[in-house]
Amino acid sequence: MSLGYIGNFTLFIAAIISIYGSFFLSNKNFSQRLNLLALSLFISLFLSFSTLIYAYVVSDFSVLNVALNSHISKPLIYKISGAWANHEGSMLLFVFLLSVFTFLFSYRNKNSEFKKLIIKSQNTIILLFLVYILFASNPFIVLENPPENGQGLNPLLQDIGLALHPPLLYIGYCGFSLALSFAVASLWQREIKKSHAETIRNWLLTSWGFLTLGIGLGSWWAYRELGWGGFWFWDPVENSSLLPWLTATALIHSIIVTQKRGTLKGWTCLLSILTFSFCIIGFFLVRSGVLTSVHSFASDPGRGVFLLLIITTITGGSLILYSLRSIDLYRESEFSAHSKEAYLLLNNIFMLTLCGTVFLGTIYPVISQIVLDKNLSVGSPYFNTVFNPIAIIALFFAAIAPSIKWESDSFRKSILRFKYSAVLTLIITAIIILVFNSLSIIEHSAIFIAIWLIINSLHSFYLKISKIGCDISLLSMEIAHIGAGLICISIAFAVGLYEERTTVIKKGEEIQFTDYFIKYNGEKIIKSDNYVARKAEFFIKNSDNSSSYRALYPEVRYFPVEKNRTTESALLTNYLSDIYIVIGDIVDNDSTTIRIYYRPMINGIWLGCILIASGGFLFVLRRRKV
Amino acid sequence: MKKESKTKTRNNEYLKQRMIMVAFGFISISTAVVIILTIFNDNIVFFYTPTDVASGKAPRGEFIRIGGLVKDDLKKDTDTNVNIFTLTDNAYDVIVNFSGIMPDLFRKGQGIVAEGKLLEENIFVASNLLAKHDENYMPPEVADSLKKSGYWKENRE
Amino acid sequence: MNKLINFIPVTIFTIFIVYMAIKLDEDKRNIFENKNYFEQNKLVGQSLPKFNLPSIHKGYLGLNYNDIKGRYSLINIFASWCVACKIEHPFLMSLKENKIITVYGIAWKDKPENTIKWLSDNGDPYNKVAQDYEGETVISLGITGAPETFLVDEMGIIKYHHIGPLSEKIFNQKIVPLIQK
Numbered sequence: 020m021s022l023g024y025i026g027n028f029t030l031f032i033a034a035i036i037s038i039y040g041s042f043f044l045s046n047k048n049f050s051q052r053l054n055l056l057a058l059s060l061f062i063s064l065f066l067s068f069s070t071l072i073y074a075y076v077v078s079d080f081s082v083l084n085v086a087l088n089s090h091i092s093k094p095l096i097y098k099i100s101g102a103w104a105n106h107e108g109s110m111l112l113f114v115f116l117l118s119v120f121t122f123l124f125s126y127r128n129k130n131s132e133f134k135k136l137i138i139k140s141q142n143t144i145i146l147l148f149l150v151y152i153l154f155a156s157n158p159f160i161v162l163e164n165p166p167e168n169g170q171g172l173n174p175l176l177q178d179i180g181l182a183l184h185p186p187l188l189y190i191g192y193c194g195f196s197l198a199l200s201f202a203v204a205s206l207w208q209r210e211i212k213k214s215h216a217e218t219i220r221n222w223l224l225t226s227w228g229f230l231t232l233g234i235g236l237g238s239w240w241a242y243r244e245l246g247w248g249g250f251w252f253w254d255p256v257e258n259s260s261l262l263p264w265l266t267a268t269a270l271i272h273s274i275i276v277t278q279k280r281g282t283l284k285g286w287t288c289l290l291s292i293l294t295f296s297f298c299i300i301g302f303f304l305v306r307s308g309v310l311t312s313v314h315s316f317a318s319d320p321g322r323g324v325f326l327l328l329i330i331t332t333i334t335g336g337s338l339i340l341y342s343l344r345s346i347d348l349y350r351e352s353e354f355s356a357h358s359k360e361a362y363l364l365l366n367n368i369f370m371l372t373l374c375g376t377v378f379l380g381t382i383y384p385v386i387s388q389i390v391l392d393k394n395l396s397v398g399s400p401y402f403n404t405v406f407n408p409i410a411i412i413a414l415f416f417a418a419i420a421p422s423i424k425w426e427s428d429s430f431r432k433s434i435l436r437f438k439y440s441a442v443l444t445l446i447i448t449a450i451i452i453l454v455f456n457s458l459s460i461i462e463h464s465a466i467f468i469a470i471w472l473i474i475n476s477l478h479s480f481y482l483k484i485s486k487i488g489c490d491i492s493l494l495s496m497e498i499a500h501i502g503a504g505l506i507c508i509s510i511a512f513a514v515g516l517y518e519e520r521t522t523v524i525k526k527g528e529e530i531q532f533t534d535y536f537i538k539y540n541g542e543k544i545i546k547s548d549n550y551v552a553r554k555a556e557f558f559i560k561n562s563d564n565s566s567s568y569r570a571l572y573p574e575v576r577y578f579p580v581e582k583n584r585t586t587e588s589a590l591l592t593n594y595l596s597d598i599y600i601v602i603g604d605i606v607d608n609d610s611t612t613i614r615i616y617y618r619p620m621i622n623g624i625w626l627g628c629i630l631i632a633s634g635g636f637l638f639v640l641r642r643r644k645v
Numbered sequence: 646m647k648k649e650s651k652t653k654t655r656n657n658e659y660l661k662q663r664m665i666m667v668a669f670g671f672i673s674i675s676t677a678v679v680i681i682l683t684i685f686n687d688n689i690v691f692f693y694t695p696t697d698v699a700s701g702k703a704p705r706g707e708f709i710r711i712g713g714l715v716k717d718d719l720k721k722d723t724d725t726n727v728n729i730f731t732l733t734d735n736a737y738d739v740i741v742n743f744s745g746i747m748p749d750l751f752r753k754g755q756g757i758v759a760e761g762k763l764l765e766e767n768i769f770v771a772s773n774l775l776a777k778h779d780e781n782y783m784p785p786e787v788a789d790s791l792k793k794s795g796y797w798k799e800n801r802e
Numbered sequence: 803m804n805k806l807i808n809f810i811p812v813t814i815f816t817i818f819i820v821y822m823a824i825k826l827d828e829d830k831r832n833i834f835e836n837k838n839y840f841e842q843n844k845l846v847g848q849s850l851p852k853f854n855l856p857s858i859h860k861g862y863l864g865l866n867y868n869d870i871k872g873r874y875s876l877i878n879i880f881a882s883w884c885v886a887c888k889i890e891h892p893f894l895m896s897l898k899e900n901k902i903i904t905v906y907g908i909a910w911k912d913k914p915e916n917t918i919k920w921l922s923d924n925g926d927p928y929n930k931v932a933q934d935y936e937g938e939t940v941i942s943l944g945i946t947g948a949p950e951t952f953l954v955d956e957m958g959i960i961k962y963h964h965i966g967p968l969s970e971k972i973f974n975q976k977i978v979p980l981i982q983k
Contacts, residue, residue, distance in 0.1 A: 083885070086885045087885050162885075162888070162889075164888060164892075164924075166885055166888055167923075168883070169885070170883045170884060170885050285808070289811060292811075293811070296815075303822070307822075307826065309822060309825045309826060309829065320826045320827075320829040320830040321830070323822075323826045323829070324823075324826055324830075327819065327822055327823060327826065330819070331819050334815060335812070335815060335816070335819070338811050338812035338815055339812055341808060341811065341812070342808045342809045342811070342812050345808050346805055346808060382818070382821075385821065385822070385825050386821055388825065388828075389821060389824050389825055389828070
């Protein structure tokens with residue numbers, strides 16, 4: 020009896036439940052029904068997902084998905100992560116997480132018409148994806164004649180970063196489904212109550228935190244594993260996770276205005292719809308093959324059509340509702356051109372602009388293929404040239420907005436609030452610019468803005484702490500902003516002071532690279548379970564003679580079965596900076612090509628991501644006033 | 646009474662300011678869009694096949710991409726340390742020069758996209774090589790075991 | 803005025819959907835007609851490229867491109883590690899049992915002993931089986947994975963190239979018409 024049959028059965032049950040939840044929740048059925056519905060949906064999908072995991076753990080190759088993506092000799096942890104590392108399994112994880120959020124939301128909120136609408140909306144979304152999974156993307160297809168072993172033993176995929184990346188992202192994506200449901204429910208009821216906005220805000224920040232971590236993890240992984248020191252490539256896969264992050268960042272700020280002042284309701288609704296829409300559009304772009312059709316032969320338009328239909332229903336339906344009813348959302352107050360609301364509105368515009376430019380650059384290859392019948396790609400200089408300045412300007416205002424009053428604030432008075440921070444920022448920036456005079460204008464601007472943001476956040480920190488009884492969970496905004504500033508300044512240094520050198524080095528030779536002396540001691544062949552490797556030894560030490568030599572062992576690994584080769588770089592981390600050595604081809608008996616990179620402050624990027632996410636989580640965990 | 650008219654005037658003031666904000670916003674966004682589209686246009690990289698190169702469709706001296714399968718083993722110019730290989734689309738060939746470290750997945754039959762410039766002698770000087778992440782091939786009808794379909798490993802010189 | 807602005811998102815979205823739908827349709831047609839953009843298979847209509855592969859059985863005669871002449875036949879690229887090959891396998895067996903068409907097998911990137919075991923466990927639908935352990939046929943035949951199938955006519959000209967598992971439907975719709983011409 021194949022586990023595939025059990026899996027299919029649980030999916031089927033889940034579909035039935037979600038049909039009921041989408042269409043048959045009549046007005047009278049309040050009380051226990053909502054929570055029970057959410058619970059049963061969660062349980063059936065939990066069983067579904069566990070069945071898949073179990074099939075991988077026991078290597079049940081009668082399940083086609085396991086046969087294609089697993090192998091008996093895969094380490095257990097990668098067998099498990101293999102369950103969601105493929106398309107069908109990851110869709111199942113996605114739907115499962117949707118049910119988790121639905122369930123949690125249901126149990127944490129008292130029954131009400133609003134809650135009922137949200138549960139209905141969630142069920143509809145889940146139902147659409149379940150239909151897709153059952154009929155076009157089923158992980159539980161059964162093989163009548165199971166093979167003895169699977170064919171999923173690619174060592175390149177066996178990596179802990181790759182294993183964690185999808186779950187983190189999906190927790191983010193699925194949490195944002197609640198935002199879309201919130202928008203739909205609000206538009207349906209033609210109102211956004213401040214209490215509703217407050218409720219959703221916690222879910223938003225949690226999801227946003229996970230999404231931030233997921234993106235950061237992806238970038239960190241790419242930096243460590245791809246072997247040439249880059250950390251962001253503006254490729255469609257990365258962009259499709261950045262787009263919802265940008266709208267989500269706008270959303271978490273816009274919803275503050277809606278919650279506190281009852282304005283920007285239309286914006287909050289639209290951003291809620293857009294965020295989840297970008298999540299599922301991202302799925303579509305990456306999996307349907309429209310974007311990668313130049314590069315890959317494994318595109319699957321059939322899968323793409325179905326996803327497109329789902330997106331049309333969810334996003335199209337929500338946007339139509341928005342077009343018709345957002346005008347009914349009553350504006351509860353007014354604000355002047357110089358007010359906190361105005362600054363947050365400006366932020367919305369900045370984030371949407373960034374989103375639009377990234378989207379355009381990502382989508383354009385498809386459009387040109389259709390309209391111009393020309394095959395092209397959009398170079399990364401476009402993204403960097405357009406994105407970075409706008410982001411930096413937005414961060415400038417991020418430092419100002421927190422100290423601006425609601426509704427209306429005097430321009431003159433507010434400028435005076437920044438007198439100390441402005442002076443301090445200018446001094447520090449001037450020093451840095453003098454020391455690091457090789458940086459470009461945009462890098463200097465980025466450093467200036469980052470310090471401006473960090474100093475103002477610390478100032479706000481200080482003001483809050485000096486009030487009695489302030490605890491760290493009320494400082495979530497400052498922490499997140501400091502994280503953003505840290506990312507900004509880290510990128511400025513990591514790019515501005517980046518150095519690399521490719522050279523041929525002889526055994527015993529020592530060369531100087533930036534502040535380091537690097538000595539090559541030759542290489543030897545090592546053998547492991549499934550690979551043979553060239554392992555080179557380098558001694559590296561700082562030129563100020565303060566520390567002793569440290570050893571680095573970059574490798575080139577050859578996998579005879581898979582006929583693959585990977586390059587394992589060796590990293591030396593010095594505070595926040597990295598020295599990175601990669602070995603290339605052998606030149607002759609005792610020489611090899613090497614490439615060395617110097618990435619100053621690069622680890623500040625990952626640290627900044629963690630700070631940002633922490634800010635989000637801290638807010639959700641804050642101790643509420645009793 | 647007085648309070649009501651005060652609120653009214655204040656709201657009118659806000660409304661005026663809102664109009665100014667909208668107008669200002671519109672102008673700045675329009676300017677931004679124009680700038681963005683200009684930068685956009687400057688960064689479009691066209692893709693050509695070896696057949697396009699042979700037929701003269703591929704322009705010389707511009708930064709373009711050429712894609713094909715690696716035809717035979719890698720050769721290396723010992724003086725300049727430049728890697729030389731051939732990309733083919735099973736109809737025509739293009740010779741590519743690349744002076745960086747070769748991507749891991751480089752071998753005969755691998756799909757490669759090279760970025761760079763085409764020189765007069767029909768030799769392509771690549772500044773960038775992209776190789777498709779190799780997987781045990783999944784036919785589209787069955788399933789996709791790629792974690793990210795079309796995920797590219799990039800190598801620069 | 804406000805009301806009209808609110809329709810902008812849905813308008814942009816509709817344009818996006820339309821573009822994507824057109825692209826998907828194009829992709830679908832390209833795949834159906836086997837016109838893969840990147841590796842346009844120029845081999846259809848050409849002679850079988852010269853190859854000479856050893857047999858999977860030691861000491862036996864291998865497969866030479868000259869052997870594949872005289873009548874219509876199929877060359878099937880497969881491997882013991884390939885799951886999709888198992889899916890098409892029953893159909894290949896039926897081709898042999900019903901004597902419909904000769905099928906030659908090339909075991910691709912597969913150790914001979916594994917291929918032999920797989921064939922003995924599952925059945926051998928091939929007239930001859932050669933091994934291409936290194937994957938040399940990648941370039942000459944444009945192979946990108948397993949399974950793939952070629953239809954070759956009596957003069958050794960490649961008439962059709964199918965990527966993916968071969969099914970009865972594809973055989974009847976695409977291969978049989980070419981043979982009957």
